[in-house]
Amino acid sequence: MPHDEKGPGPGVERPAPLGQGGPALKAVERLPVKGRAPKTGYARERFGSPWADTDSNRCPTRDDILGRDLSEVTHADAACEVASGVLAPDPYTGKRVEFERGGPSEVDIDHLVSLADAWQKGAGRWKPGKRIAFANDPLNLLAVDASTNRSKGDGDTATWLPPNKAFRCTYVAGQVAVKKKYGLWVTKAERDAMRRVLAGCRHQRLPTGGTPTEAPARFTAR
Template identity: 65%
Template sequence: MFGSPWPDVDGNDCGTRDDILARDLDDVTRDEDGCTVESGTLTEDPFTGATIDFVRGGPSEVDIDHLVALSDAWQKGARTWEPAKRIALANDPLNLLAVDAGANRQKGDADAATWLPSHQPYRCTYAAAQVAVKQKYELWVTEAEKQALARILGDCPDTELPQGDTPTTAPPEFSAPD
């Protein structure tokens, strides 16, 4: 319902996954196509604080996380959207982050009321990103989620919401089943 995985929605001839890997990893090497990220280092993983080496085709230790999980988005408003808006959310750099695979899989489709990164220094940034994505896409939050976000952000009042400049609908050439 959120389109095919990792299309090139921004028109740079590279899939979204490789765009995010290139943005979030250090010492990136790419294949001869100029898009495919072959290796890099996730320095201070946001979720765990660990440093993780990424090698394409090696053990899956780096995932691309949807900060607002697609299942969570579906439950909180996305089920009523046009396909283009769901595709935009699934590929919006504001909602995507390279992270430790194990932590990402532990998170699953949890919201901020039920899961937070174990890496304490990242929690304010994580909560701010959750709010920014949910505001941008007009997703609702549960009362428990609202309280958790308020508690976290109350501890860091100077944390600003990240800004995303990508549109909330994908280009017309991308489609997903209704």
């Protein structure tokens, strides 16, 4: 079995028996539980160059997500570079946020599961191709208000939730889906926080889709 595909290893708490609840809540119970690993060795560069075109559509991932999540989109050229658009509403605040390339940085592309959090919960021992795929997977990416996103930092569900309470079920379900897809573990505090949120939205489904969990070879060739 490849090294990066092994389970979390010794000390993992077995999932609790499944109870009642929707797909997202049930999926939480299937996530392995383990303590946070050290952040030693983490760097953004370990997940490849930012916004690589891993789906081979000739557009950087950032522009793919801006084009997906914004309305009133204009392009800077005939290709895919997004020049402006509107995030209405912003999922994290519920407010209207305008984007203009080269203007004030008001829209970020957030990793629902941050790269640093992933590093400490399994990604530190992945092969490079899997980390690059993770960093550019649309399932893990969302256009959001920049200032609110920066208050999140590397937080997981136990330490940060969107101020917009109406979005919390969708947000947590997204994190669960990403961790399930990539085989990441959660801490006990994180699992308990996921349970608390999703217990209030018991029919919440998991999002699906995104790109394969291994980037094309050209991104990892030396």
